[in-house]
Amino acid sequence: MPSFQTAARAALANTQQRRNLAHATATIRAKRAAVVAEVDAWEELRVAGAEAKDEALHHLPDYLEQLEDNLTARGATVHWARDAEEANAIVVGLVRDRDAEEVVKVKSMATQEIELNEALEAAGIHAWETDLAELIVQLGHDRPSHILVPAIHRNRAEIREIFLREMGDVGRPAPADLSDEPARLAEAARLHLREKFMRARVAVSGANFAIAETGTLVVVESEGNGRMCLTLPETLISVVGVEKVLPTFADLGTMLQLLPRSSTGERMNPYTSMWTGVHDGDGPQDVHVVLVDNGRSHVLSDPVGRDALRCIRCSACLNVCPVYERAGGHAYGSVYPGPIGAVLNPQLRGTASDVDKSLPYASSLCGACFEACPVRIDIPSLLVHLRTQVVDEASGRSPEALGMKAAAWTFGDHRRLEAAQRAATLGGRLLGDRTVRNVPGLGAWAQARDVPTPPRETFRQWWRRTHRDEDREDT
Numbered sequence: 001m002p003s004f005q006t007a008a009r010a011a012l013a014n015t016q017q018r019r020n021l022a023h024a025t026a027t028i029r030a031k032r033a034a035v036v037a038e039v040d041a042w043e044e045l046r047v048a049g050a051e052a053k054d055e056a057l058h059h060l061p062d063y064l065e066q067l068e069d070n071l072t073a074r075g076a077t078v079h080w081a082r083d084a085e086e087a088n089a090i091v092v093g094l095v096r097d098r099d100a101e102e103v104v105k106v107k108s109m110a111t112q113e114i115e116l117n118e119a120l121e122a123a124g125i126h127a128w129e130t131d132l133a134e135l136i137v138q139l140g141h142d143r144p145s146h147i148l149v150p151a152i153h154r155n156r157a158e159i160r161e162i163f164l165r166e167m168g169d170v171g172r173p174a175p176a177d178l179s180d181e182p183a184r185l186a187e188a189a190r191l192h193l194r195e196k197f198m199r200a201r202v203a204v205s206g207a208n209f210a211i212a213e214t215g216t217l218v219v220v221e222s223e224g225n226g227r228m229c230l231t232l233p234e235t236l237i238s239v240v241g242v243e244k245v246l247p248t249f250a251d252l253g254t255m256l257q258l259l260p261r262s263s264t265g266e267r268m269n270p271y272t273s274m275w276t277g278v279h280d281g282d283g284p285q286d287v288h289v290v291l292v293d294n295g296r297s298h299v300l301s302d303p304v305g306r307d308a309l310r311c312i313r314c315s316a317c318l319n320v321c322p323v324y325e326r327a328g329g330h331a332y333g334s335v336y337p338g339p340i341g342a343v344l345n346p347q348l349r350g351t352a353s354d355v356d357k358s359l360p361y362a363s364s365l366c367g368a369c370f371e372a373c374p375v376r377i378d379i380p381s382l383l384v385h386l387r388t389q390v391v392d393e394a395s396g397r398s399p400e401a402l403g404m405k406a407a408a409w410t411f412g413d414h415r416r417l418e419a420a421q422r423a424a425t426l427g428g429r430l431l432g433d434r435t436v437r438n439v440p441g442l443g444a445w446a447q448a449r450d451v452p453t454p455p456r457e458t459f460r461q462w463w464r465r466t467h468r469d470e471d472r473e474d475t
Contacts, residue, residue: 002355011330021324046374057310071215078288082293082294083293088120098202100235103128103204106130145328147314148263148318160180167192197232200229205217208220215277220256222270234284236284238289238290262374294348305347308379312375316372322366332359333345
C-alpha cells in the first residue's frame, strides 16, 4: 500500500464513492444521535464501558486463563495463536481434520485481519461470507471499506450488477429479473446463501465479547445469518482477539447498551447470540476457540497506546470523521479504517511501511471521534502520541527532524540568527505580495500549514534604523 495521503488523493477522485459515503454516514449519524439522546446516563455508560475494558486489559493474562478454564470445563477446546500464521494454520488444520471442503462464516474483523479466507482458499477450502455486506465484497472481488458496513462504498445499482454477474459462478444464481430494490437484493442473497447454510458442516465466527467469568462468547448481528452459522453446523470455530475478553457477565449489560446505539443506531441488535461450550443435542457439538494475539501484546505494552484495545468495533468514529467520509476506507490499507484504524494499525503492524507510517497523520484532530466513542478512547491524543513515535523512529532522517536540527544550529548563535533573518527579509522583498504557497517547491508543504510571508524587515533591523542616533549618543 502507498501512504494514506497518496491513496486518499486517488479516492477523492471517485465521486460516486464519495456520494455513497456521504449519504450512508449521514444516515447512520442521525440514527445514532436519536437513540443516544434517549439515554439520560449516556456519559455514565461510557465511563462504565471504559472501566470494564480497562479492568480486563490491566489484568489480561488472569482473565484469559479464567476464560480458557471455563470454556474447557464446558466442553470447548481452546487454542492459542501468537500471530496470523499460527491462527490460520490452526483453523485450516481443524477444517481438514473434518474432511470439509467449505466453511460458512459469520462477519469477523479478526478473520479479515489475519486473512483467513485467503489461507483457506490456498488450502483448497471455500470460505463463504454470509453477512450481506461481506457477501457483496466477496462477490465483487473487493475489499471492505467500513467496520460495520463493509460495502458502504457500493450503491444499490452496483450491488445488483455484482449479484447478476457473480452469484451463478459460486452457487445459486440471482434471478434474471433482479431489480435494485433493497428487498429484492436481500431476497436474492437469502436464496443464494440458504443452500450453503444447509450443507455446511463447519462454521467460522468471531466474537464481539468473551466473558471470562462464564466462558460465554457473544455475537451481535442484524440479519440472522450469524444465528444460522452458530447453530446449524456440526463444528464451530471461533477466532477471537485476546482483547475481546470482559471480566464479568454484568459487564455485558453495559456493552449491549453501548454497542447497538453506537454502531447501527438501534436500541438493541435484532440477533444477540451467546454460547457457552457444548450442550448435548443443541447446536454444534465440536466447539473450538482460537485466541489470537497478532500484535496485541505489543499494543498492551504501551501505557498510552493500549487504550486503542478498548475498541468494541462499533464504527462510530468512522461515521463522524470528515477525513474518512471523503477518503473512504480503502486508503487506510487495512480492515480497520477510519480514526481507530489510524491508531490501531500502526501499533499492531509497526510503522515500517509507508501506509502505517502515514496513518497517524490521517486526521484533522477535530476530536469528533472521541466524543462519539462509546468506550472513551481518546483517539486524538493517541494520534499525537503515534506521530511522536514516527518522528522518533526516523532518527533524524525526516525533513521535519532535519529542519529542527537546522533551527537549533541557527538559534545557537546570535550571529547565525541575524544572518538567517537578513536572508528571510531578502526573501520577503523578493516575494512581494505573493504568499509562500506560490513558491515553487513549497506549495504542497504550505497547504496544511499557516505560513506567513517573511517580513521585509526584522525587529533588529527596524530598531537599528529608527534608533541609530540614540545608539550613537550612548557610545
